[in-house]
Structure formats: structure tokens, C-alpha cells
Amino acid sequence: MLGRNACWFIRIFVAVVICSGYSHPVSVTESLTVGLVQEAEEATAVDLGALLDAGDDAVVTLLAGDARLVAHRAVLAARSPVFADMFRSVTLEASSSQLVLSDTEGPVLRQVLAYLYTLQVPELPSMAPKLLVAADVYGLSVLKAHCEQQVVAQLSVETAAAAGVIAIRHSANRLKQAAVAFIKAHLLHVMATQGWAEAVVNDPQTVVELVRLIAETPTDTRNLSxxxxxxxxxxxxxxxxxxxxxxxxxxxxxxxxxxxxxxxxxxxxxxxxxxxxxxxxxxxxxxxxxxxxxxxxxxxxxxxxxxxxxxxxxxxxxxxxxxxxxxxxxxxxxxxxxxxxxxxxxxxxxxxxxxxxxxxxxxxxxxxxxxxxxxxxxxxxxx
CATH class of the missing domain: 1.25.40.20 (Ankyrin repeat-containing domain)
Known part of the structure; x- marks a missing residue:
């Protein structure tokens, strides 16, 4: 038994080293609050020793679409309050070695796990909107804040509508403010895009809320001719x-x-x-x-x-x-x-x-x- 537990400890150590090799370090900018930075630092103190005594229940297989990802319960629970609640609850999923996550795509979940193990934010602009959603779903406030930054940085007439919808649905206030201001400044161009049309069809209620926010937002006239x-x-x-x-x-x-x-x-x-x-x-x-x-x-x-x-x-x-x-x-x-x-x-x-x-x-x-x-x-x- 001791040898098997030691084997799991070695595996988690190797996983941390491998994941840290392909992820970029977290870049803490002025827009992140001190509280979020402290949260990230405190979260690194996962007691890896707990894995030695976890036995056969140490790992869980996460199923997301066609993806099957193996992770340690202790890491997931320590880093994500949502996973911690899942494992504490008296349900089939909590006692099973498999957990089906139907709301998250496989590639996105893979990046979430990389973050949970390393606390290093993936620099993947194209995936940032979906990663923001996942970060909100799993209660990862630091990752969510960094994803907001990435989405804000790539706002365009094509992406603004989708960004605004995501911001409203997932309480991403910084992104919401940026998206509303951007759409207001480029309203006709944004409304002519396929992204706007898709947002109206797929989530009309959120678009109504987005339009209300646009109408209520004071116009910034400082740089206008x-x-x-x-x-x-x-x-x-x-x-x-x-x-x-x-x-x-x-x-x-x-x-x-x-x-x-x-x-x-x-x-x-x-x-x-x-x-x-x-x-x-x-x-x-x-x-x-x-x-x-x-x-x-x-x-x-x-x-x-x-x-x-x-x-x-x-x-x-x-x-x-x-x-x-x-x-x-x-x-x-x-x-x-x-x-x-x-x-x-x-x-x-x-x-x-x-x-x-x-x-x-x-x-x-x-x-x-x-x-x-x-x-x-x-x-x-x-x-």
C-alpha cells in the first residue's frame, strides 16, 4: 500500500512539473485586485501530503465530451470550491471514480486542470471567452479575472456582442463595462455583424439586457470631434x-x-x-x-x-x-x-x-x- 501511495505522490509531482513547462507565468497587472493576488498565493499551499493517504480514492476521471482527464480529488477540492462541494455532497458522482461535466468542452477543461495544478494562466486568446465561462462555473476568480483581461484586449466589432452576453451571464463586471462602452461607440457596425445576429437568436433575453445597458450608459464625448x-x-x-x-x-x-x-x-x-x-x-x-x-x-x-x-x-x-x-x-x-x-x-x-x-x-x-x-x-x- 505504501508503495502504491508513493507512486501517486510521484505522479502528481511529475504532473505539476510537466504542466508548468508549457504554461506562461501569471502576469499580475494593476487591474487585478490585491485580494485576488493573495488568493492565488494562498492557493499554492495545497497539502500534497494528503495524496499519500488517499488510497484508491485519490483520483477521479473527468468526462467532458470525448475527453477523459484524470485528476486528483485533493487538488481539485483545494483549488475549486465547486469541486470541493461536489466531493463533499452525498451523491453518486461524489463516490464514483468518474465525473461527467456536460457544460465544459474537453479542450477547455484541459486548460482548467492545467491552471488548477500550476496556478499559471494559459495565454490562449482564442479560448479566453470559453475559459472565462469555465472559470466562473468552477469558482476560479483569479483565472476569471485574467480571462476578462484577455477578452477585453481583443474586443472588436465581430466579438463585442458575444463578449457582452458572456459578461452579463457570468457577472464579469469589468468585461461588461468594456463591452457596453465598445458597442455603444460602434453600435451600427456591431449590429451589422453575424455575431450580433447569433446573439439575438441564441440568447434574446440577455441581448435585451445588453441593449438596456447600452442605452443607459453615458456617452463618453471626450475624444469626439x-x-x-x-x-x-x-x-x-x-x-x-x-x-x-x-x-x-x-x-x-x-x-x-x-x-x-x-x-x-x-x-x-x-x-x-x-x-x-x-x-x-x-x-x-x-x-x-x-x-x-x-x-x-x-x-x-x-x-x-x-x-x-x-x-x-x-x-x-x-x-x-x-x-x-x-x-x-x-x-x-x-x-x-x-x-x-x-x-x-x-x-x-x-x-x-x-x-x-x-x-x-x-x-x-x-x-x-x-x-x-x-x-x-x-x-x-x-x-
């Missing part, structure tokens, strides 16, 4: 996000920045009925009578979409109620043509001229009659 800030301001106004508009304006975005059709943030906010964004933009000095490519003002946009609240807000800020677009139509013409009774009423209350004619000679009433908007005909026809 003035043109980029302007584009983002217009997009934020279109979205109706008061917080984003305020952040971008505070960061120096031009309140008069325009898109390719010369529509600025106020045009978009007014046309889509984002009242609080309209209010904020006006407070920040936006030109209430700005013109787009077709010489429409924000008031034209609000009238076209029948937003009486925005019409009144713009009118109170001295918007020109009789401004003409490139066809001579005023906001009241647009409301009349579209049958927008609430907007037309608000415009008339603000002093819009019901008799003004466009370049075709039509009054707002003419357009209402031509389009059979009976209620508007009554409003515009009354004196």
Missing part, C-alpha cells in the same frame, strides 16, 4: 433623450448642428413631439426659425405631425407662424392639408394668417376643402 458631437446631438433629439441631449450640449455640441437634409436637433424633436427636448433646446438657444433643405421650420414639422403642445411651445418662443417653405406653404397650410385640427387651432391662436396663399395661390382653407377635412373647413372658414 465637433462634427461627431453634432451628429450625436441630432440622433439624441430624434430619440427624445433629454439626458443625452443635455450631456452632449454640456460637452460642447453645436445646438445648430444639422444632418444631411439641414435638419437640426430642434427640427427632429419638434417633428416627433419630444416636448422636453424641444424645451431644453430652446433654453439652450436653438434657432426657433431654423430652415431645412426645403425651408421648413421646426413649426412646420410640429404642424405637419399635429403636435399642438409643441406648436404652442415654439410659438411662445417667437416662432414665425407664417414662415413659408420652398412651395410657399406656411405651417397652417401643412396642418390644413394633413387635416391636423389641433395643430391648426393652436396656430390660429398664435396668430397664424388664415388668408395667406402659397405659390399655387391656395389658402389653408382651399387645401382643407380639397382634401375633405370637414372639421378643419369649419375652423378655417369661421371668421
Amino acid at each position: 465637433g462634427k461627431e458631437k453634432g451628429k450625436m446631438l441630432v440622433a439624441a433629439a430624434e430619440e427624445g433623450s433629454v439626458s443625452k441631449v443635455r450631456t452632449l450640449l454640456a460637452a460642447g455640441a453645436d445646438v445648430e448642428a444639422m444632418d444631411e437634409n439641414h435638419q437640426n436637433a430642434l427640427h427632429w424633436a419638434a417633428g416627433l413631439g419630444h416636448v422636453e427636448v424641444v424645451r431644453l433646446l430652446l433654453e439652450e438657444g436653438a434657432d426657433v426659425n431654423a430652415r431645412d433643405r426645403w425651408r421648413n421650420t421646426p413649426l412646420h414639422q410640429a404642424a405637419w405631425n399635429d403636435d399642438a403642445t409643441v406648436v404652442r411651445l415654439l410659438a411662445a418662443s417667437f416662432a414665425d407662424c407664417n414662415a413659408r417653405d420652398d412651395t410657399g406653404n406656411t405651417p397652417l397650410h401643412d396642418a390644413a392639408r394633413r387635416g391636423q385640427a389641433d395643430a391648426a387651432t393652436a396656430l390660429l391662436e398664435a396668430g397664424a394668417d388664415r388668408e395667406v396663399r402659397n405659390y399655387d395661390g391656395d389658402t389653408p382653407l382651399d387645401l382643407a376643402e380639397r382634401n375633405n377635412h370637414e372639421w378643419l373647413i369649419d375652423i378655417l372658414g369661421s371668421s
